[in-house]
Each structure stands twice: as structure tokens, then as C-alpha cells.
Amino acid sequence: MSIRVGEAASAPDFPVAAKKLVSNAQIRQNVRRATDVIRNKRARVVAEVDDWEQLRDAGHEIKEHVLRHLDFYLQQFEAACTRAGGVVHWASDADEANRIIVDLVRAQEATEVIKVKTMTSDEISLNRALQAAGVTPYETDLADLIVQLGEDQPSHIVVPALHRNRMEIRRIFSEKMNLPDLGYRPEDLTEAARAYLREKFLRVPVAISGANFAIAETGAICVVESEGNARMCLSLPRVLITLVGIEKIIPKFRDLEVFLQLLPRSATGERMNPYNSIWTGVSPAGGPREFHVVLLDNGRTNVLADDIARETLDCIRCGACLNACPVYRQTGGHAYGSVYAGPIGAILTPQLQAMQHSQSLPYASSLCGACYDVCPVKINIPEILVHLRGRVVEENHAPLIEKLAMKAAAFVLETPERLSLAQKAARIAQLPFTRDGVIRHLPGMLAGWTSIRDLAPIPKQSFREWWAKRQKEPRL
Amino acid sequence: MPGPRVGLFATCLTDTFFPSTGRAVVRLLERLGCQVDFPMDQTCCGQMHYNTGYQAEAMPLMRHFLEVFRDDETICIPSSSCVAMIRDHYPKMAAVSVDPAVSRAVEKLLPRIFEFSELLVDKLGVTDVGAFFPHSVTLHPSCHSLRSLHLGDKPERLLKQVRGLSLIDLPEAGECCGFGGTFAIKNVEVSAAMLSDKLRCVLGTCAEICTAADNSCLMHIAGALSRQRTGIRCLHLAEILASTEAGEVS
Numbered sequence: 001m002s003i004r005v006g007e008a009a010s011a012p013d014f015p016v017a018a019k020k021l022v023s024n025a026q027i028r029q030n031v032r033r034a035t036d037v038i039r040n041k042r043a044r045v046v047a048e049v050d051d052w053e054q055l056r057d058a059g060h061e062i063k064e065h066v067l068r069h070l071d072f073y074l075q076q077f078e079a080a081c082t083r084a085g086g087v088v089h090w091a092s093d094a095d096e097a098n099r100i101i102v103d104l105v106r107a108q109e110a111t112e113v114i115k116v117k118t119m120t121s122d123e124i125s126l127n128r129a130l131q132a133a134g135v136t137p138y139e140t141d142l143a144d145l146i147v148q149l150g151e152d153q154p155s156h157i158v159v160p161a162l163h164r165n166r167m168e169i170r171r172i173f174s175e176k177m178n179l180p181d182l183g184y185r186p187e188d189l190t191e192a193a194r195a196y197l198r199e200k201f202l203r204v205p206v207a208i209s210g211a212n213f214a215i216a217e218t219g220a221i222c223v224v225e226s227e228g229n230a231r232m233c234l235s236l237p238r239v240l241i242t243l244v245g246i247e248k249i250i251p252k253f254r255d256l257e258v259f260l261q262l263l264p265r266s267a268t269g270e271r272m273n274p275y276n277s278i279w280t281g282v283s284p285a286g287g288p289r290e291f292h293v294v295l296l297d298n299g300r301t302n303v304l305a306d307d308i309a310r311e312t313l314d315c316i317r318c319g320a321c322l323n324a325c326p327v328y329r330q331t332g333g334h335a336y337g338s339v340y341a342g343p344i345g346a347i348l349t350p351q352l353q354a355m356q357h358s359q360s361l362p363y364a365s366s367l368c369g370a371c372y373d374v375c376p377v378k379i380n381i382p383e384i385l386v387h388l389r390g391r392v393v394e395e396n397h398a399p400l401i402e403k404l405a406m407k408a409a410a411f412v413l414e415t416p417e418r419l420s421l422a423q424k425a426a427r428i429a430q431l432p433f434t435r436d437g438v439i440r441h442l443p444g445m446l447a448g449w450t451s452i453r454d455l456a457p458i459p460k461q462s463f464r465e466w467w468a469k470r471q472k473e474p475r476l
Numbered sequence: 477m478p479g480p481r482v483g484l485f486a487t488c489l490t491d492t493f494f495p496s497t498g499r500a501v502v503r504l505l506e507r508l509g510c511q512v513d514f515p516m517d518q519t520c521c522g523q524m525h526y527n528t529g530y531q532a533e534a535m536p537l538m539r540h541f542l543e544v545f546r547d548d549e550t551i552c553i554p555s556s557s558c559v560a561m562i563r564d565h566y567p568k569m570a571a572v573s574v575d576p577a578v579s580r581a582v583e584k585l586l587p588r589i590f591e592f593s594e595l596l597v598d599k600l601g602v603t604d605v606g607a608f609f610p611h612s613v614t615l616h617p618s619c620h621s622l623r624s625l626h627l628g629d630k631p632e633r634l635l636k637q638v639r640g641l642s643l644i645d646l647p648e649a650g651e652c653c654g655f656g657g658t659f660a661i662k663n664v665e666v667s668a669a670m671l672s673d674k675l676r677c678v679l680g681t682c683a684e685i686c687t688a689a690d691n692s693c694l695m696h697i698a699g700a701l702s703r704q705r706t707g708i709r710c711l712h713l714a715e716i717l718a719s720t721e722a723g724e725v726s
Contacts, residue, residue, distance in 0.1 A: 015663050022666060022668075326652045326670050327670070365656070367527060367657070368623070369622075372623070390530075393531075406528065406530045407533065409524070413488060413520040413522075414519065416519055419492075419520075440703070448661035452699075452700065452703065454698075454699045454702040456699075459493070459496075463486050
């Protein structure tokens with residue numbers, strides 16, 4: 001098995017990557033501005049929906065139901081999709097999925113493919129596999145195009161170029177599209193992208209898409225978007241290949257009623273996406289003549305096996321938790337070392353890799369709970385973060401010094417006598433570090449505290465000492 | 477008629493670093509007619525261990541807590557995050573313990589637990605506690621107060637009744653201050669960035685004092701206020717509410 005989440009297995013630990021990003025004023029400004037805009041829009045349109053909480057419950061329940069019966073629904077999907085003229089492929093990991101897709105492209109003797117809206121293809125590093133096979137992939141989602149031309153990594157699951165501002169995008173387009181006189185107004189940039197992409201839509205014979213939902217009952221796929229570029233990819237080329245994580249299944253067409261309310265409002269703060277494409281197999285009336293679905297596991301069954309963390313797979317990739325997260329808002333997505341950033345990435349990435357890599361991610365959160373509050377399918381992300389921290393410790397991936405400190409603290413806190421003794425000892429131990437009533441430097445692990453903050457020394461009398469003394473005094 | 481008996485769980489942090497908060501809780505509750513008891517065997521709720529992934533180490537701390545507070549009818553805790561630990565995680569820990577006695581004890585414990593402002597507003601039914609505190613104050617409504625305990629405006633309602641006090645709204649109040657327990661050390665750079673946002677908002681209010689229902693957040697915020705020589709101090713909600721014309725509680 002070669003389960004892979006992009007380059008996450010070799011990415012630096014979160015604190016190391018975050019340190020760099022936190023000192024990048026431009027990225028912080030870009031991320032702050034963009035997430036502010038989406039957050040505010042989301043809050044406005046969510047407040048309009050009277051039964052938002054019931055919708056969240058419904059979304060959660062549908063997804064939980066699917067996960068309990070995933071085998072059944074996947075087979076139902078396969079049967080329905082096949083009946084409608086689609087071809088279903090099963091990929092257990094990234095390599096297998098890449099092999100299937102490369103073979104399908106080769107069978108068309110194509111040297112180019114157009115791609116749209118598939119973070120999952122970044123998860124399996126599909127572009128690299130295509131290029132190695134002599135196939136040039138063109139990203140057609142505007143943000144993905146910016147990332148691709150900028151030789152960059154996505155930093156957000158809905159808005160992958162969120163860390164870039166307009167002037168940076170202008171520079172990338174101007175260089176890579178050879179447009180020295182390109183303007184900097186939004187319409188100049190979209191016009192340039194349009195001209196660049198339109199020609200590819202008309203020429204390239206194979207398209208690769210992702211999916212927002214795969215409907216078991218009918219074998220249909222649903223993709224929502226804002227630009228219409230996905231619609232082009234889904235309808236113009238001769239062959240369409242759709243890469244779908246197995247958790248994207250929903251039972252029935254009518255379940256879209258719930259998800260097409262939850263998703264656009266949570267993701268982009270829109271009541272409805274401008275383009276909602278739903279197609280079933282192939283049709284003689286138009287569209288691709290060949291349609292392939294690649295169902296990808298790549299570690300998802302690892303997640304399924306964990307009772308507490310399983311609901312990670314409820315995720316509909318709206319990105320609301322990223323926009324709400326105070327940690328993500330300081331660093332942007334690159335600190336997470338994975339195509340899946342933010343709170344959902346912090347729980348999904350390590351789990352897909354069976355907790356063998358990315359062990360710093362479950363700690364990349366202050367557990368403030370903002371992610372859980374906005375999650376449209378009520379994934380209890382803070383609870384799962386804590387649960388995964390437990391697995392990190394249990395599977396012996398925690399730093400030794402931390403383990404020793406925690407064991408020592410647990411020993412002290414087990415009895416009041418030990419706690420009392422430790423309080424007295426700490427009062428003495430702090431003396432050499434206390435100057436003018438403040439501690440500004442501490443050694444060892446505690447230096448992390450004093451590197452940015454002062455510490456008021458422990459007062460002469462603990463509360464329990466005060467209480468004990470008071471109990472002995474005669475009371476009026 | 478004697479007032480209700482209240483068992484105080486001071487929390488290990490307040491016991492050690494902020495005894496003045498504990499004293500303020502005692503003085504205020506006694507002023508309101510309560511009979512306060514501090515069970516001397518208490519230590520820690522286990523939050524730090526549990527949240528850092530040391531759930532096995534948190535288990536004996538929970539068992540100890542259940543034993544110490546077995547008989548107290550009403551338990552007051554001046555820390556939202558410790559209350560959240562007990563309410564959100566003790567039931568799950570009890571399930572993991574596979575010990576029916578522990579599950580029963582947790583079930584019996586939860587309705588008796590009150591965060592400090594919950595105790596005042598919900599249990600004792602007071603918002604005017606007769607406090608006097610002639611300072612400008614801004615309130616940091618900590619994450620656990622907001623999103624776990626759903627304290628709502630209880631702390632504000634209490635502060636608004638304090639004579640002499642001018643309460644200044646904190647912009648972006650719901651944002652985390654960046655403490656997050658061991659997060660403050662394990663992810664010190666991001667913690668610092670979050671803290672600098674919080675500080676910008678606190679300084680913008682020009683308040684003399686920043687208060688909260690959690691000494692843990694305040695320890696973190698005060699640490700930076702001190703490092704940057706801002707001259708602004710942090711004070712737990714209880715210490716403001718316990719203050720009278722005679723001054724702050726000593």
C-alpha cells in the first residue's frame with residue numbers, strides 16, 4: 001500500500017512551518033482579508049436560514065448513515081453508474097489511482113488533460129504522475145490555475161489561492177501567459193484567464209474532475225462551482241474522468257436538498273452556487289462520450305475504523321472551519337504541509353496516513369471550538385483533535401521531554417500533599433529567575449512561555465495555605 | 477436561615493498562581509450568604525493531561541475529583557475551561573473506564589457543577605452583588621465560556637451592576653487569545669501571533685483592566701501586557717465582583 005497525502009509525509013512539523021509563515025506579513029495580510037470577507041458573508045447568509053441547526057443535524061445524520069453502510073452504497077453507486085454508461089474503477093491508494101488515470105489518458109493517446117475542482121488529485125499527486133507519463137495537465141479552476149502557474153501549493157480547500165493578492169496574481173499571469181501589458185483590475189485578470197483557458201477547453205480531449213457528491217441511488221455525480229469552468233470541462237471533452245473519495249457518497253438524489261443548502265452558504269457565503277452540475281453516465285444527446293469514475297480509498301478505511309474519529313469523513317469540504325480558525329488565520333494553509341489545511345486538515349491528514357506521519361497536526365489548535373461551531377455537518381473537530389493527540393501519545397510519537405514532564409505533573413497532582421509540596425518547591429525554584437517581581441526568563445521547556453510573555457511569580461501563600469490558616473482562626 | 481453550602485474547587489492553577497481569586501470567591505460567596513467549604517484533598521481536574529493526549533494520566537485525577545466532591549451539593553469552579561473539561565470530557569472518560577461506579581458518579585456530579593458566574597446568576601439568582609470597582613474594564617469572553625458553557629451575557633450582566641465600573645466592549649471578543657494550554661508552548665509562534673491580535677484589541681479599548689472567567693487565558697494575556705510594559709493588568713471576574721468601597725479583596 002502506498003497511502004499518500006501529497007507531500008505531507010515529508011513536510012516539516014507544523015510549528016516549524018508556521019514559524020516562517022507567521023513572519024510573512026504579506027501572506028498574513030492576504031489570508032486575514034480573504035477569510036474576513038468569507039466569514040462575514042457566511043455569517044450573513046447562515047443567519048437567513050431559520051432551520052440551519054436542523055439542516056446541520058440532517059447533514060450529519062445522512063453522512064453518519066452513509067459511513068455505517070458505505071459498502072452497500074458504494075456498490076449501489078457502481079451498479080447505477082454502470083447502468084447509465086459510466087465505467088467505475090476502484091483505487092485502494094494514490095499509486096493505483098494515478099495508474100488507472102494515466103492508463104485512461106494514454107488509451108486516448110492524449111498528451112494534454114484539462115482538470116477542474118479536484119483537491120483529491122492533489123492528495124494523490126496526480127499532476128506529477130501525469131507529467132511523468134508525458135501528459136501536460138492544465139488546471140482550469142481560476143484559483144487552481146493561479147497556484148499551478150505560480151508553481152505554488154494550494155492553501156485552502158475551497159479558495160486554493162487565498163494567500164495571493166491581486167498584484168501577485170497579475171505578476172504570475174503576466175509572466176506565465178506572456179502578457180507584459182496586463183492590467184491589474186479584477187476584470188483584466190479574469191479576461192486573461194478566460195482567453196488562456198478557452199482555447200484549452202476547445203482543444204483538449206480529456207478532462208479530469210473531482211466531485212462534491214456521488215449519488216448512490218442514480219449513479220450521478222454533482223459538482224458545484226462559481227466560474228462555469230467546471231461546466232466546460234464536464235461537457236466539452238470527449239472523455240471525462242472523475243476522481244471521487246469514497247466518503248463523497250450520499251444515498252439519494254433528494255439528499256442534495258440538505259447539502260446544496262449547507263455547502264454554498266458555508267463555503268463561499270452564497271445562497272446557491274452559480275453553477276450546479278449533476279450528470280449521470282453518458283448521454284447520446286451530448287457531453288463526453290466516455291465517462292470514468294475512480295473511487296479512491298487512500299486511507300479512508302483507516303479513518304472509518306476509528307469509532308470516535310470516523311466522523312472526520314462527514315466532511316463536505318466547505319472550508320468554513322479554515323476561515324473560522326484563529327490558527328489557520330495566522331499561518332494560512334501552507335503550514336499544514338498538506339493539501340488539506342486548517343482544522344479539518346489537522347484531523348484528516350494524519351488519519352489518512354494511519355497516524356504514521358504529520359503527528360504535529362493534531363496539536364496545531366488551541367481547541368477554541370470555532371471550527372465545531374461553523375461546521376455544516378457538525379464534525380466535533382476539537383474532540384477529534386484531542387482523541388488523536390491521545391493516539392499520538394499512546395503510539396509513542398510524543399517528545400520524550402514532554403512525556404516525562406506530563407508523568408511528573410500527574411504524579412504531583414495525584415495527592416494534595418504532593419501538590420502542596422510542589423508549590424513550596426516552585427516558590428524556591430523561581431527565586432533565581434525573579435527580578436523586580438517578574439519572571440522574564442525560564443529554562444528548558446518553560447522557555448517557550450517566557451520567550452514571548454512574562455510570568456508573575458507564584459505568590460508566597462497558596463490558596464490552600466490561606467484556607468488552612470483561616471480555618472484555624474477564631475471566626476466571628 | 478443559613479445560605480446554601482458551596483464546595484469550592486479552586487483549580488490547581490488558581491490555588492498556586494492566583495490565590496487572590498480563590499479568596500475573592502470565598503469573600504463574595506460568604507457576603508451573599510453562602511457557606512463555603514474548600515475540601516483540602518482537591519488537586520486538579522485533569523484538563524492539561526487530557527487535552528495534551530495524556531488521557532491515561534487524566535483518569536486517576538478524575539477519579540480523585542469524583543471522590544473529593546462526592547458529597548458537595550453545589551460545586552463552584554472559577555474557571556470555564558475546567559468546567560468544560562468536567563462537562564464535556566468526564567462522561568467520555570467514564571465510558572472509557574468501563575466502571576459503572578465511575579459512570580454513576582459522573583452522572584451525579586454534572587448537575588452539581590457551576591461555573592462561578594453560572595452559580596451567581598443561575599443558582600443564586602443575583603446579578604447585583606453589591607460590588608464597587610471604580611475602573612474601566614474590558615471583558616475577554618474566553619472560548620470555553622462562549623462555545624462550550626454558553627455563558628452568554630452572564631459575565632457582562634454581573635459587571636454592569638458593579639458601581640463605579642465602566643465596561644468597554646472588546647472588539648473581536650470571540651476570537652481565541654492563543655493560550656490553549658500546552659498549545660501556548662508547543663506552538664509558541666502561532667500562540668504569540670494570536671495573542672498579539674488579542675492585545676491589539678485590548679489596548680484599543682484603553683481599559684485599565686482586562687477581565688475573564690478564566691485565569692489561564694488571563695495568565696497568558698497578562699504575560700504579554702507585562703512584557704510590553706502596557707501598564708494594563710488582568711483580573712479574574714471574581715476579584716472585581718468581590719471588591720467593595722473598602723477596596724479589592726486582600
